[in-house]
Amino acid sequence: xxxxIGAVTMINLRSIPQxxxxxxxxxxxxxxxxxxxxxxLAMANGFRATVNGTGSDDVAVILSSGAQAELNSGLGRDSxxxxxxxPGIATDAAGDPVLSAELYVIADxxxxxxxxxxxxxxxxxxxNAAALRDGFTLTEGRMFAPGSNELVVGEGVIREFAxxxxxxxxxxxxxxxxxxxxxxxxxxxxxxEVWADLGxxxxxxxxxxxxxxxxxxxxxPAALDRLKAYLENEPRLDxxxxxxxEFFAASAGGTSDLLMFLGWPLAIVMAVGALxxxxxxxxxxxDARTREIATLRAIGFAGFPAFVxxxxxxxxxxxxxxxxxxAATYLVFDGVSASTLGGGFTQIVFSFAVTPAAVIxxxxxxxxxxxxxxFFPAIRAARVSILRAQx
Amino acid sequence: xxDATLIRKSLFRKKTRAILLVLSIMTAFLIFAxxxxxxxxxxxxxxxxxxxxxxxxxxxxxxxxxxxxxxxxVAGIEGVEHVTHANWFGGYYQDPRNVIQAFAVEMESxxxxxxxxxxxxxxxxxLLNQRDCMALGADLAGQYGWSVGEQxxxxxxxxxxxDGARAWDLEICAIFDxxxxxxxxxxxxxxxxxxxxxLAFNRDRIxxxxxTTGDPARNDAVAQAIDAxxxxxxxxxxxxxxxxxxxxxxxxxxxxxxxxxxxIGAAFATILMIVGTTMVMAINERTKEVAVxxxxxxxxxxxxxxxxxxxxxxxxxxxxxxLGLAAGMVTAVGGALAGFLPGFRMTSDIAxxxxxxxxxxxxxxxxxxxxxxxxxxIVDGLSKD
Numbered sequence: 001x002x003x004x005i006g007a008v009t010m011i012n013l014r015s016i017p018q019x020x021x022x023x024x025x026x027x028x029x030x031x032x033x034x035x036x037x038x039x040x041l042a043m044a045n046g047f048r049a050t051v052n053g054t055g056s057d058d059v060a061v062i063l064s065s066g067a068q069a070e071l072n073s074g075l076g077r078d079s080x081x082x083x084x085x086x087p088g089i090a091t092d093a094a095g096d097p098v099l100s101a102e103l104y105v106i107a108d109x110x111x112x113x114x115x116x117x118x119x120x121x122x123x124x125x126x127x128n129a130a131a132l133r134d135g136f137t138l139t140e141g142r143m144f145a146p147g148s149n150e151l152v153v154g155e156g157v158i159r160e161f162a163x164x165x166x167x168x169x170x171x172x173x174x175x176x177x178x179x180x181x182x183x184x185x186x187x188x189x190x191x192x193e194v195w196a197d198l199g200x201x202x203x204x205x206x207x208x209x210x211x212x213x214x215x216x217x218x219x220x221p222a223a224l225d226r227l228k229a230y231l232e233n234e235p236r237l238d239x240x241x242x243x244x245x246e247f248f249a250a251s252a253g254g255t256s257d258l259l260m261f262l263g264w265p266l267a268i269v270m271a272v273g274a275l276x277x278x279x280x281x282x283x284x285x286x287d288a289r290t291r292e293i294a295t296l297r298a299i300g301f302a303g304f305p306a307f308v309x310x311x312x313x314x315x316x317x318x319x320x321x322x323x324x325x326x327a328a329t330y331l332v333f334d335g336v337s338a339s340t341l342g343g344g345f346t347q348i349v350f351s352f353a354v355t356p357a358a359v360i361x362x363x364x365x366x367x368x369x370x371x372x373x374x375f376f377p378a379i380r381a382a383r384v385s386i387l388r389a390q391x
Numbered sequence: 392x393x394d395a396t397l398i399r400k401s402l403f404r405k406k407t408r409a410i411l412l413v414l415s416i417m418t419a420f421l422i423f424a425x426x427x428x429x430x431x432x433x434x435x436x437x438x439x440x441x442x443x444x445x446x447x448x449x450x451x452x453x454x455x456x457x458x459x460x461x462x463x464x465v466a467g468i469e470g471v472e473h474v475t476h477a478n479w480f481g482g483y484y485q486d487p488r489n490v491i492q493a494f495a496v497e498m499e500s501x502x503x504x505x506x507x508x509x510x511x512x513x514x515x516x517x518l519l520n521q522r523d524c525m526a527l528g529a530d531l532a533g534q535y536g537w538s539v540g541e542q543x544x545x546x547x548x549x550x551x552x553x554d555g556a557r558a559w560d561l562e563i564c565a566i567f568d569x570x571x572x573x574x575x576x577x578x579x580x581x582x583x584x585x586x587x588x589x590l591a592f593n594r595d596r597i598x599x600x601x602x603t604t605g606d607p608a609r610n611d612a613v614a615q616a617i618d619a620x621x622x623x624x625x626x627x628x629x630x631x632x633x634x635x636x637x638x639x640x641x642x643x644x645x646x647x648x649x650x651x652x653x654x655i656g657a658a659f660a661t662i663l664m665i666v667g668t669t670m671v672m673a674i675n676e677r678t679k680e681v682a683v684x685x686x687x688x689x690x691x692x693x694x695x696x697x698x699x700x701x702x703x704x705x706x707x708x709x710x711x712x713x714l715g716l717a718a719g720m721v722t723a724v725g726g727a728l729a730g731f732l733p734g735f736r737m738t739s740d741i742a743x744x745x746x747x748x749x750x751x752x753x754x755x756x757x758x759x760x761x762x763x764x765x766x767x768x769i770v771d772g773l774s775k776d
Contacts, residue, residue: 028661072548172451206625270418272418274415276412280412280669341643
């Protein structure tokens with residue numbers, strides 16, 4: 001029996017070139033389905049990786065109550081003082097709390113790709129800001145000098161926006177700035193930001209003394225509860241703390257979910273179309289070989305090998321399609337830089353990521369198409385009457 | 392047997408195959424119509440923008456505000472017909488996740504600038520005279536099941552009052568809608584004065600201004616006059632048409648149009664290949680038959696028409712099913728999505744485009760087999776087994 005299955009399968013596979021038109025159409029249509037699915041998954045994964053990579057468990061983000069996003073939040077100087085003495089916050093060698101009060105405004109940056117303006121976060125930070133971002137490194141140049149109108153820019157900004165290269169002078173709003181450094185945080189959200197001195201931003205944007213958020217290094221992740229309890233019981237404060245991981249997960253969920261919810265149904269609807277194609281191709285294959293299959297039956301082959309042979313042909317075509325689609329998506333999309341509007345009303349720069357899990361999902365979808373597409377034609381092949389051999 | 396019967400018979404000569412082809416064509420047009428409606432809804436803001444309506448924003452970025460005094464200065468500029476101002480409230484109802492688009496506006500001028508909004512005359516009087524009144528968009532009213540007369544505490548994720556409260560108590564005095572379904576009615580507006588007097592910080596600032604010029608030809612001159620008025624002040628302005636502003640905002644989200652085009656293109660390419668190869672095969676199968684028809688005196692053009700009509704008919708059959716299915720789906724979810732995506736519905740222009748594509752699709756897939764059949768040499772055809 002196994003020998004019969006092997007023989008019929010080889011006959012099927014070797015005769016594919018005789019039906020190259022239909023076979024090629026099947027392969028290409030499956031490839032397109034897998035390509036569309038992987039394109040969406042790569043977008044969703046890339047976006048999520050950027051945002052999740054940003055969240056740290058031992059950094060707390062403190063905003064005014066109900067704000068949810070930094071842009072909506074406002075904290076006065078008094079609030080920052082009260083937060084500085086909160087329990088659970090780590091201290092540096094000198095005994096000062098490791099925290100950074102930050103103010104961010106939105107400036108317009110010009111996108112390289114389209115030449116249109118898009119919102120860029122311009123963050124005013126103090127000296128602890130870098131210490132509160134894991135993996136922060138200056139890749140070029142130096143940090144801005146306190147009180148100056150100098151900028152350091154994230155790698156993502158340079159990739160997507162024009163005019164931010166090292167040493168250039170750029171006009172943001174009414175003010176001129178000089179780019180003195182480029183930093184990387186290893187692909188996190190902060191790579192989409194431009195940083196300057198907090199005091200300078202407060203002055204230029206008439207927000208003297210005001211900040212939006214306070215980031216604090218926690219002694220350990222469990223210290224968050226102590227910090228929360230203190231903030232809640234301090235009547236002079238109306239603020240909320242969350243871990244940085246929670247903060248970013250909440251603001252990113254929507255966009256990546258949207259991409260997933262858009263990508264899967266689309267791919268499934270398209271897969272139904274490709275299924276019809278595979279089905280057609282396999283019926284055509286069975287029809288073309290009716291006399292051959294009947295002859296095989298006449299010389300003693302059973303029906304089952306004919307079934308397996310047809311299924312194998314269908315699965316192989318779908319598999320090739322799946323691999324071609326996945327490979328093409330990987331070559332075209334993996335690592336492509338894109339940006340979209342994030343939770344804080346500003347651009348988040350991210351890279352498409354074609355992940356192994358997504359490739360497996362895509363190839364699985366292809367095989368499902370192949371299996372369904374081949375099933376009924378294979379049954380027909382198994383039932384070909386011996387009489388047809390006379391044709 | 393007339394030509395129509397002949398075409399029908401040959402189309403369904405293999406039932407399974409015909410059904411599968413119809414299914415796959417249906418898929419392609421389902422995707423086309425649903426994504427088409429989606430993209431149209433996204434662009435509705437650009438398309439419904441009045442040609443003579445301008446938006447004045449802070450030049451640095453639209454999230455920054457400007458002094459209240461700018462309002463009366465703009466009102467005095469020549470060529471400005473009506474002008475109003477608005478503040479983003481950051482509204483939500485009970486839970487911060489129930490985001491509600493809410494604007495604090497100068498009510499009377501707002502209704503003048505957005506003349507397309509329809510409010511009954513009685514409601515309008517109450518709305519203008521009662522300080523804690525709000526006007527609710529019909530879509531938003533539908534979403535929450537609210538009606539005129541109800542009191543709603545509207546919370547803000549940005550602003551707070553002097554006593555620390557974050558919610559403003561508002562009464563629904565009017566529900567507005569517009570004749571054109573594409574005009575958004577998924578937001579609410581309330582009195583700027585009522586908002587401003589309670590503010591704990593940032594009082595007497597306005598978010599942006601919207602104005603009409605009465606004539607699109609005056610747009611440029613008015614825009615320049617406004618921006619010149621505030622040049623070199625702490626809050627410089629940038630004035631653009633409403634359409635340009637909507638377009639710029641859409642572009643920030645990313646290149647949605649390109650993604651949609653690529654997906655629709657991929658779907659069509661897939662189906663085109665499947666249907667095309669199958670049509671070629673189906674005609675090849677009938678080579679002998681075509682030869683017999685020619686022998687019987689069917690003229691080559693008539694055979695050409697037969698084959699082409701067959702593929703166009705197939706395309707129309709599948710395509711119209713897909714279009715119908717898409718219309719059903721869009722109508723089913725359109726109501727639920729009215730809050731976020733107003734104007735998500737099937738329109739006649741999408742349907743017309745789709746039908747045009749169906750015919751084109753049928754012609755493209757049928758052309759090669761039709762030419763082959765027309766050119767077929769009788770002797771060759773008959774000798775084929």
